Structures are given as structure tokens and as C-alpha cells.
Amino acid sequence: QRECTQKKTFTSWINSILAKHTPPSVISDLYTDIRQGHLLLDLLEVLSGQHLPREKGFNTFQCRSNIENALTFLKSRSLKLINIHVADIIEGKPSIVLGLIWTIIFHFHIEELAQTLACTYNQPSLDCSSAVDSSPKASRSVKKSAKIKERWKISATKALLLWAKEQCSLHGSINVTDFKSSWRSGLPFLAIIQTLRPGLVDLEKAKARSNKENLKEAFRIAELELNIPRLLEPEDVDIMNPDEKSIMTYVAQFLQYSRNSCESEEDMQEKVREAMSWLAAQEEKLAKLLIDTENEAYYQKYKEMMSFMEAFNQEKKPFLPVLSSRSEARLRESQQQMREEWDKLISQINEWKAKLDQMLPSPLDNIEAWLQEVEHLQSEDLPDLQDPFKAMFVFREIIVIFKGLMDCFDSHLDTLQSFKNEDEKNMPLVLPEKLEEMKRRLFSNIHFTNSNTFLEYHYGLCSAIANEVMLKLNIWDMKYGTKESVESLLENW
Secondary structure (H helix, E strand, C coil): CHHHHHHHHHHHHHHHHHCCCCCCCCCCCHHHHHHHCHHHHHHHHHHHCCCCCCCCCCCHHHHHHHHHHHHHHHHHCCCCCCCCCHHHHHHCCHHHHHHHHHHHHHHHHHHHHHHCCCCCCCCCCHHHHHHCCCCCCCCCHHHHHHHHHHHHHHHHHHHHHHHHHHHHHCCCCCCCCCCCHHHCCCHHHHHHHHHHCCCCCCHHHHCCCCHHHHHHHHHHHHHHHCCCCCCCCHHHHCCCCCCHHHHHHHHHHHHHHHHHCCCCHHHHHHHHHHHHHHHHHHHHHHHHHHHHCCCCCHHHHHHHHHHHHHHHHHHCHHHHHHHHCCCCHHHHHHHHHHHHHHHHHHHHHHHHHHHHHHCCCCCHHHHHHHHHHHHHHHHCCCCCCCCHHHHHHHHHHHHHHHHHHHCCHHHHHHHHHHCCCCCCCCCCCCCHHHHHHHHHHHHHHHCCHHHHHHHHHHHHHHHHHHHHHHHHHHHHHCCCCCHHHHHHHHHHC
């Protein structure tokens, strides 16, 4: 299934690029059409902006020559093409073809986009590889350059993830911790769309919909309103362990959209000033509200908070693009200050919410604390499966904790459903909206957590073992060639 998803996603991405070629071309079957080398060269020409040498014919020799030209060009860009050989591409071997296309996507699409975020997130710049001395005197320059590239590969992925997290953080508790199951609900896609184009999405309604409905809506809006090609289908994402590379490829298109939407320095400065003024007004409004409701009962306090948040969420929409933007260095200082003010305000709001949650009448206060504990555990990053033994140990710990928490599920559900929401004067103790919110969180966020964790655990073990076995088999089966290639192979292993 993973291979099928990658083939479909990569084919759609390639066709979106080939549409810009002169003349435009299209791939029908990735494994078959790439054999001639012409479409591969077309793709690289669009991505690089360079004219590449090619043979015009389609016989075996000419196709082989075209593929060799493409691989030579990629190597000239310091890309590591491990186990990718011309013969395997001509044969249309799925794993080799997908590996080649992913290398191209990562370098020309994800890395180059992430480079625009490098300074923002304190990551090394892609340009640092060009600073390495390439003269004959620098005997270890190639190895050093490769190590820098490998380090940046991790950083590019992290930069894209941090960007996605930042877009989602503007919309409350939508957590993104990876490019896998974090996207299954569809909410992160919708949150990013709402940040980039406020008003296109109703996130509150989305929280009550199914995963497939949200994914379908997100992909539809992205295609129609943002002109982002539909690389994925809901069934590709709403599974236990979605394909990481396919999701990264799709998410990077949203970053591309935000880069293309950058405004002039003067316009951006004006919007930053407007946002700062609005943030100051909101902070003042919140401080006054806290004083005015200090001696009020819980019900009235929560009602005032709901009213404030409704107005706040409506008023923030025009400022979402500027709050999420990352501009040039000359603007970064004012934007950084604006972001700090935003974080400060959100922190004050969350602190206010936390205090109100602690004031819930018994036994709702205990249920709220339990909900927060489970949600916190859910939001934590899963262990890195690169170390299967460590991952196995951590997964076991998580399962023990979840088992303990889920033992309380039925009793909390019964308590919540049977809670009599009135005091001795027949006045409501809690706003009905708060009770509904707690019930929704109980069902949508928690009901399937236990089984999901077990499945993730078993999948992690199987995946780790399978990867180790396949890696060894690939190494044992390859043609060794030169001494340098063997040394490189050993170093990579």
C-alpha cells in the first residue's frame, strides 16, 4: 500500500511540474514512462531552469544515454544516489524509481523551500555546502560536503514540520508531531488553509466531522482556492500509518503557496503594525475582563470567557497570514516582536482557561484533569524507530500508562452523562457548551487511543525488523564496483 500511495503521489507531483515544461508533457505510468529518460530530463529542466543534453531517439542506447545524463546532473548537485543504477531504472524497478523520484522531490522541492526557513529556525543553510573547500588541497572535502548535506536533510524535514506546527498553533489544540498519523484527522490541513486564507474553513464544524470528511474537504479547498494539486486521497491518509514521504510532498506545497504569496516590505510592515495594535487591544481587553469577573460565579466566568473567545477568534482572521509569515531579515525583528506578543497573549488565555477548568464543580474537575492528562500523552512525539530496541521499551511504557488511564474511561463517561447540571436553586452549574466539549473530547480524542497505541507498537516493531532485514539484503545483493563505492557503502551502513 505504501508503494502504491507513493507512486500515485509522486506521479501527480511530477505532472504538476511537467505542465510547466515547453512543450508540456505528462506521465501515465511512472515505472514505464521514466524508462526512456526524456520525461526525467524534462522534469529536471523545469526544476533546475537549465537545458540538459539529451538523445532525441527512443532506442535502447538513446534511452540509456538520457538516463545517464539525468543521473550525472543529479550527482553534479551533490545528491547521493545510493543503489540507483541506470539498468534498474530501464527495468522500471519500483523501489529504485520511487527512491530516485523522492531524492528529486526532497532536493528540489522540500530542501529549497526549507532553506527559506533556515535562519528562522536556526538551521544550517543549504549554501553551507558550497562553502566547503573543493580544491585538490582539501582531501576530505567531498566527505565533509556529504556529511553537511546529510545533516541538512534532517534539518529540512524538521524545518517543514516546525512550519506546519506554527500554522496549526494559531488555532488552539491541533497538534502536529510528525508527517504520519498527526494528519489523519484532516484538521492540520484545514488549520493551515485557514491560516493562509482566513475564512475558507470552519474549524469548529470540522472538529465534529469524520476524518474522511475533513480530508476530502481540505483537499477540495486546497485545489479550488489555493490551486494546490490534489496529490492525496482521504484513504491515503486515514489509515494507521500513512506514508511520510507522500504527506511531506503535499504539505510542502502549502509552504510553496505561502512563499508565493509574500507581499512587499512596505505592505508587510503596515500589516505588522496593525497586528501589534490589535494584540495590545486584546491584551488590555483580557486584563479588564479578568478584573471585572473576579468575584463572579463559575458559570458567569465561563460565559464571559466564551464570549471573549468567540469575538477573539473572529477578529484574528485578518491577521493570521501576517502572524504566520516569515519574511526577509530586515523585517524579522518586528515580526519576532509581534510573534512574542501573540505567544504572550495566547499564554494568558490558556492560563485563564486552566484556572477555570480547576474551578469546575466536582466531579467534573477530576474528569477535566484526566482528559488533559490523556491529551498530553497523545500529543507527545512517538519514539524514533531507528533504534527498535529503545522504541520497544518506550512503547511498552506508553501502553502501561494508557492502560491505567483507560481503566477510568467507563466511569468518567457514566459520570459525565449522568451529571445533573443545576444547583439547589435550579440554576445551571456549568455552561452546556462546556459539557458538550468534554463529551466530544472524551469520544473523538480518546475512545480509540488504546487500540491505536497497541497497533502502532506492533507496527513499529515489525517495521524496524523488516527495515533491518531489507537493508542487509540490499547490501549483500549489490554489485560492489570500485574501492571507493565499497568504503562509501560501509560508511553508510
